[in-house]
């Protein structure tokens with residue numbers, strides 16, 4: 001019996017309350033009390049009812065988490081009260097000074113106690129709640145006016161759309177302020193995806209979070225795994241509380257997830273102790289922090305201390321020592337990669353940055369190098385962000401005294417001497433010679449490595465050893481290796497040699513798609529490799545294809561098509577493939593159950609018991625496609641353990657959600 005309007009309204013209220021409750025248990029408390037399946041069922045029921053009764057969709061419905069309409073632009077909104085910034089200190093002396101200044105202001109006997117909180121490296125936002133309902137979310141902007149990013153913020157499952165009121169009613173107006181950030185894992189995953197999709201990478205989690213909040217399509221923001229910690233409210237006394245620490249507890253009651261490392265400290269010694277604790281914890285935290293914020297706990301004293309033009313007198317940021325440093329640029333070295341890309345690397349006077357000695361730093365590519373206009377002997381600014389490779393930010397030109405010399409970009413390959421090429425629409429200088437030893441070595445390492453045939457026992461170091469010993473000069477030589485060749489090499493023995501030979505034989509039984517990927521054809525990765533295999537079935541047919549045939553395939557753009565044609569136009573490559581097939585590669589026939597998943601698009605989330613690459617390979621083999629972000633094209637979301645927010649978004653978007661077991665049943 002379908003529900004009438006009144007029944008539907010009542011059921012919707014109930015569903016919203018339940019879904020909200022369970023999302024809070026899951027995302028805020030990290031302590032779910034129902035199974036994913038039960039949760040999915042509730043969400044589906046809500047969506048079905050809302051679809052039947054669109055006029056009953058409420059402004060706090062969990063279905064808002066999915067994203068909704070694409071915006072034309074962001075509107076500017078004024079903050080009712082300005083969003084201030086903080087003054088910095090960098091030492092215990094600095095923090096003691098901060099206290100002395102306040103004592104001069106308040107009188108020597110003021111009862112000062114503090115709250116010390118991690119300083120999150122993200123973006124400040126303001127969330128405006130009217131009668132408990134989230135009505136607006138805005139960026140800090142210039143402190144007075146920011147941008148309305150409500151649609152993006154609403155997709156974040158740890159941000160209440162309606163404040164919880166089980167521990168007391170929220171005030172008519174509450175402006176919550178806090179930091180939106182991206183944790184390290186989400187940042188790494190996002191950049192990895194962008195790398196595979198050949199999109200520019202984000203320099204750090206902060207930029208990634210900023211870029212995500214600035215998406216006009218909330219669905220994209222929804223897929224970006226943003227996180228949020230509140231750090232205060234605009235007008236704390238509106239809550240009728242006496243202390244900042246109480247405000248933070250109140251925010252927990254309202255349904256926010258408050259950072260677990262917020263501490264009350266009775267005096268500056270306790271503040272300093274917490275700073276040391278956080279500094280020690282820093283590298284183990286799942287997100288980046290750049291210091292600690294120290295706030296006077298008493299709201300009355302905060303009010304008495306007041307604010308200066310841009311920052312309050314009652315709070316200060318105690319920053320960790322900089323992860324930037326200046327040093328001298330000694331030389332620029334040029335290294336040649338697998339595809340012949342020539343990468344400039346800065347050789348530096350060793351300098352310590354954040355506890356690590358740095359003597360080399362990335363210059364990315366020659367176009368970047370020219371743009372930075374570095375000179376040998378320059379003082380340069382270096383930075384290290386998290387675990388990424390240190391990079392040269394810029395030259396400190398003020399320090400030039402005329403003795404600095406321009407960097408000469410080589411015209412010929414530093415390894416093989418071939419004239420280098422820099423195609424007009426590209427930023428990367430390349431050695432075009434297929435005979436270049438540097439490229440050969442890197443190509444060999446790729447061929448044997450994880451993204452190639454994944455040959456056990458032949459890691460990058462072993463490959464280099466064999467290459468230098470003259471045992472392998474090309475991938476073709478791999479399959480002629482004998483146990484006797486290997487066992488006498490330093491560090492090898494009969495056992496490891498036998499193992500490597502067996503691994504080689506096993507790796508030779510591979511699929512066409514895998515071989516194509518291993519060969520390192522530019523722009524041909526796993527997905528493209530599978531498309532090509534599906535389409536052409538044999539390498540011979542692929543080699544005979546022309547540009548038009550290739551470019552006509554859905555999913556193969558002109559760039560890929562050209563790269564494939566160029567690759568097979570080279571007789572050396574054709575010979576190489578023929579030799580590989582003669583010596584050791586036995587291509588396995590494609591799975592002819594083929595069409596089972598034809599046209600179906602899969603997305604994986606959470607940790608699976610089988611490996612991601614296995615899951616992906618199976619889908620591709622069955623004719624399906626695998627993508628790395630939620631979009632309207634996705635047919636199935638396969639959830640492993642801890643699926644995170646993608647699951648809700650997928651359900652809300654009408655995507656079929658499968659458990660790992662269901663997925664395995666499907667592909668079996």
Ligand code: IVH
Nearest residue numbers: 084085086117118119120123124231293312
């Ligand atoms: S309090 C008036 N607390 O740091 C107090 N800020 O340099 C204003 N930030 O724009 C901010 N973690 O984006 C505060 N626990 C924390 C913070 C924090 C990060 C950021 C925030 C602010 C900037 C000020």
